[in-house]
Amino acid sequence: MSNIVVPAIINVDVEGAVINRHLYGHFAEHLGRCVYGGFYVGEDSEVPNEGGIRLDVVEALRALNIPNLRWPGGCFADEYHWMDGIGPKVERPSMVNTHWGNVEENNHFGTHEFLALCELLGAEPYISGNVGSGTVKEMSDWVEYLTREGDSPMVRLRKANGRDQPWQVRFWGLGNEAWGCGGNMTAEQYAAEARRFGTYSRNHGDNKLYRIAAGANSADYAWTETLMKMLGELGCANRPAAFMQALSFHYYTIPGTWQNKGDATRFGPDDYYATLAQAARVDELITGHANVMDCYDPGKTVGLVLDEWGTWWNVEPGTNPGFLYQQNTLRDALVASLHFDIFHRHADRLVMANIAQTVNVLQAMILTDPDTGALVLTPTYHVFEMNKGHQDAASLRVDLPTGVPARDTLKTVSLSASRKNGEVLVSLSNLDIDEPADIELDLRGGAVTDVHARILTAGALQDHNTPATPAAVAPRTHDQVTATAGGLRVHLPAHSFVTVAGRLA
Incomplete structure (x- = not known):
């Protein structure tokens, strides 16, 4: 498929x-x-x-x-x-x-x-x-x-x-x-x-x-x-x-x-x-x-x-x-990324x-x-950390087509972007449980170099971090970002959050 x-x-x-x-x-x-x-x-x-x-x-x-x-x-x-x-x-x-x-x-x-x-x-x-x-x-x-x-x-x-x-x-x-x-x-x-x-x-x-x-x-x-x-x-x-x-x-x-x-x-x-x-x-x-x-x-x-x-x-x-007191899963992280x-x-x-x-x-x-004094960082914590480059940055308008994938009233692809100090940060979420998506970013008005990306996802939406498994849901480098004639192509696995950062040329 x-x-x-x-x-x-x-x-x-x-x-x-x-x-x-x-x-x-x-x-x-x-x-x-x-x-x-x-x-x-x-x-x-x-x-x-x-x-x-x-x-x-x-x-x-x-x-x-x-x-x-x-x-x-x-x-x-x-x-x-x-x-x-x-x-x-x-x-x-x-x-x-x-x-x-x-x-x-x-x-x-x-x-x-x-x-x-x-x-x-x-x-x-x-x-x-x-x-x-x-x-x-x-x-x-x-x-x-x-x-x-x-x-x-x-x-x-x-x-x-x-x-x-x-x-x-x-x-x-x-x-x-x-x-x-x-x-x-x-x-x-x-x-x-x-x-x-x-x-x-x-x-x-x-x-x-x-x-x-x-x-x-x-x-x-x-x-x-x-x-x-x-x-x-x-x-x-x-x-x-x-x-x-x-x-x-x-x-x-x-x-x-x-x-x-x-x-x-x-x-x-x-x-x-x-x-x-x-x-x-x-x-x-x-x-x-x-x-x-x-x-x-x-x-x-x-x-x-x-x-x-x-x-x-x-x-x-x-x-x-x-x-x-409640646990915090990948689902909560995607709630946070959508809010932002x-x-x-x-x-x-x-x-x-x-x-x-x-x-x-x-x-x-x-x-x-x-009991043990152990400290656990939740999946939601990682969304805040991956997104911190947006703080005090200028928002950039993102235009999506009318045919964005949806599940009933929920659009299952969400993204936002900003620029600050000559750098661009794009945040992308794929909320679909099963289907991956490729996002073709048409970057107009400038080129982006030195691109690096990170991803937050897990094998199951219910996955969460505990003292025994503190990194069950944690960010890692995402290498499925490629340059195109107009900008970047970003692969989003199912139920994932990705940030892409780069320097304006």
């Missing part, structure tokens, strides 16, 4: 919107073993650490050029009171994490520990403030504590806790999921709260806040419109409101029901295609929210942020159902995205074994 041949046109000399590096952001919530046992093992742990922060996790994430880390939630953010997480650890009061497992939280990982983690990672902090159960003063004080120089009550408190100089903390979330666990508010109720909290979250010195309002659940475009109405008159793009610079929305890939989401490693072809079709729906959702925003902000001064995304499966058997192609196409409006979550929770980058 001959391979399917798909032509694609890329104008390498016509730059589009810049792909914000923050589209490759991450999310760490006080949930299960994400923070405790994931990022943080404590200073007395035998696992190599700095101030209790696990150094092999740091090293792995630095290899991704991790741009930002969102914390402390999620739902946890709206019951977290930051003053409980500063000062000597033995004096910090404990709390109950009512959202995730009803476990006791000792607050040993707090503000200073999180900012130390971000410094080790070389990542910008993204802090979600407590709007649901907190106060305006509480959030205003937190901003001051972190970012103000000179002398003030919060500055003196920070210095008493061992930090003389302020941090740079641009990204602040005005609550989380206000329509649900963040307060069960209506859009109108939350809009009023966002105005207050955003107003009193002050810029101090040269630290200019980028305030992100808690946006919609999936396709709730009415919520987005309510928030956009706060900004001024219809179509007014020249007077952005000072209390909000972006708004978010959340979307998880769940092919099953909320009660039975499906299994992370035991699934058949129908489950697989249903999952990828659900993942592809994020294109429709970004388009919908962006269209609403365009009515009120045609100049695109307000950013759209997808600060929770990823697959959500039933927890692994025998684990705490409130800890959301879509994100790149919306780089004019979408300014940040945060996968849920970084360690040991949901579609994680890293899994740590609580």
